[in-house]
Amino acid sequence: MTDRAKTNLPRSTLLVLGIGNVLKGDDGVGPYVAGLLAESLESGGAHRKEHLLHAIDCGTVPENYTGVVRRLRPDHLVLVDAAEMGLDAGEVRVVPVEIMGALGLSTHSMPLSMFMSYVADLARRVTLVGVQPHTMHLGCKMCEAVRVAGEELVRMLRDGELGQIPSLGEDATRQ
Numbered sequence: 001m002t003d004r005a006k007t008n009l010p011r012s013t014l015l016v017l018g019i020g021n022v023l024k025g026d027d028g029v030g031p032y033v034a035g036l037l038a039e040s041l042e043s044g045g046a047h048r049k050e051h052l053l054h055a056i057d058c059g060t061v062p063e064n065y066t067g068v069v070r071r072l073r074p075d076h077l078v079l080v081d082a083a084e085m086g087l088d089a090g091e092v093r094v095v096p097v098e099i100m101g102a103l104g105l106s107t108h109s110m111p112l113s114m115f116m117s118y119v120a121d122l123a124r125r126v127t128l129v130g131v132q133p134h135t136m137h138l139g140c141k142m143c144e145a146v147r148v149a150g151e152e153l154v155r156m157l158r159d160g161e162l163g164q165i166p167s168l169g170e171d172a173t174r175q
Contacts, residue, residue, distance in 0.1 A: 015069065015077050016033065016053070018080050020082055025135045026135055030080040032142065034058070038056075041055065066118065076125045078157065079128045084133065094130075094168065100113045129165060
């Protein structure tokens with residue numbers, strides 16, 4: 001009998017870490033997504049039979065939340081962040097680890113590639129989801145395209161549709 005069966009845990013645990021600076025316009029998309037998911041959790045809307053969802057706004061210091069990752073040991077850890085990918089504002093992509101260093105990711109204390117390497121042994125799977133920003137200047141508001149993309153991403157995470165997001169470099173029109 002597995003540890004999960006003994007403790008009656010859900011089949012999978014999904015932990016979403018929203019990363020970014022809410023004071024810098026579209027850079028706040030990660031915290032925005034985490035906040036919407038947390039609200040959904042409070043209202044009971046993000047718990048499905050097949051997975052348990054957790055969401056945390058990490059601000060610009062996801063490394064401060066490694067203890068939570070270690071405690072939860074999620075099946076899937078998803079990092080959501082603004083990423084300069086050369087796309088239209090609001091476009092969403094899964095960012096492969098091998099090309100992370102070439103992208104302009106939002107401001108962090110630690111490079112996300114280093115953070116992902118550190119937590120790789122704490123989760124069965126780690127995925128970075130990038131949202132193309134329009135502007136990330138101090139004092140700017142989040143643009144409409146990024147806000148809408150964040151809301152759609154929340155829906156996809158709640159509904160277990162993360163696999164429908166294309167990887168950066170893939171054709172965005174795939175079904």
